[in-house]
Amino acid sequence: MPNQVIVPIGDKGQVNLYNGSSGTVDLIADIAGYFTQSAASGYSPLAPYRVVDTRSGVGAPKRQLAAGASVAVQIAGNDKKKLPSSGITAVALNVTATGSPSSGFLTAYPDGKSLPTASNVNFSKGQTIANSVIVPVGSDGRIRIYNGGKKPVSVVIDAVGYYSAASRSAYLPMYPTRYLDTRAKTWKYGPLEGGGYIDMPLSSDYPDVTGWVLNATVTSTKSSGYLTVSPDPNSYQAYQGGWEVWPTKPGSSSLNWLRGQTVPNLVQASTGSTGIVDFWNTGKGTVNLVVDAFGYYQND
Known part of the structure; x- marks a missing residue:
């Protein structure tokens, strides 16, 4: 079960990860970015907007994403131009995996960059599961979604906001x-x-x-x-x-x-x-x- 977390850093530069169950668990934590008090990209929220649905052909071909394959997703200029055509440094998304005949994972990363050793959404056979994602946007205004599973999977992506130098929040x-x-x-x-x-x-x-x-x-x-x-x-x-x-x-x-x-x-x-x-x-x-x-x- 994955979940994105945005958490303050303690005085010693650390965070605590606590297991609230009665048994042991293996834990995987991937760092996706950080906030500073110095001037940087601000945030602009959006009303949730569907940018990709491979089940219906919205923003991507109308077919499941093949195992070991990736698909480019246009971010800049999307949502009827509510997403600016330039200047976006990162985008806030909700990414959903559904309808796969096997377990696997999805990874979001900037287009034009190498595939990172990290995952954003982990899914099991037949499961529908979502996770919040903040991902840098490539210089071409696109990101990529990679299917790390052994079988195809349907992908649904909703944009909820973006980061840019022109954003105020x-x-x-x-x-x-x-x-x-x-x-x-x-x-x-x-x-x-x-x-x-x-x-x-x-x-x-x-x-x-x-x-x-x-x-x-x-x-x-x-x-x-x-x-x-x-x-x-x-x-x-x-x-x-x-x-x-x-x-x-x-x-x-x-x-x-x-x-x-x-x-x-x-x-x-x-x-x-x-x-x-x-x-x-x-x-x-x-x-x-x-x-x-x-x-x-x-x-x-």
């Missing part, structure tokens, strides 16, 4: 904090219903906050489904006054699950224009949802 880490747990006694609404959503006003009073780094976990899942995280068009005042409208759910996903599974994934969530973030349950059965915050992006 800087990342500010915080001590990991639990913002939502539908299992808690303090939460009076119960599990998240199938087809429903929970609106979280993460920064409705702080317009300079443009995005959040969250870890979303679903558990007690009563049917299969997937979670979609997206900005809400309604204001906090609309919800308080009872005149909100039902939002349009975007055609993207943040994590996928089967009945009975507990599945986490890091989410880089855009706050849109209202500072409210929606968490959608696309399954037919209820799920319990846990949301932990690790930091946020803020304009200068």
Whole structure:
């Protein structure tokens, strides 16, 4: 089970990796990048946008990605030019692997560079699994996705933001904090219903906050489904006054699950224009949802 983590560094330049189970585990940790307090590329969040779906031929040929093969993905100028045609240094994605007849892994890396010894998404036979990815963009404005499995696999990629010198938002880490747990006694609404959503006003009073780094976990899942995280068009005042409208759910996903599974994934969530973030349950059965915050992006 892979998961991306963005974590503050301790005073000694270290982080702790803790095993909360009763048994031993083997652990693999790949470093993908770091943030500094000096001037660097800023972040621009996007409403989730599907850039690749090999099942339908979106952004790539309509066929599974062959074993040991890679596919180039156009980043610069994509999303109807919401992704700039130049100047992007890295892109934030949600990458999903599905429908493979064997286990394997996917690796994202900049086009024109050598294949790294690292993985972003690990999958087993027939599994649908997603992971958040931040990957540098090649000088040609593209990235590559490599299938390290022994059999073909379908690949789905949603863009959620990008980094560039022209982007204004800087990342500010915080001590990991639990913002939502539908299992808690303090939460009076119960599990998240199938087809429903929970609106979280993460920064409705702080317009300079443009995005959040969250870890979303679903558990007690009563049917299969997937979670979609997206900005809400309604204001906090609309919800308080009872005149909100039902939002349009975007055609993207943040994590996928089967009945009975507990599945986490890091989410880089855009706050849109209202500072409210929606968490959608696309399954037919209820799920319990846990949301932990690790930091946020803020304009200068």
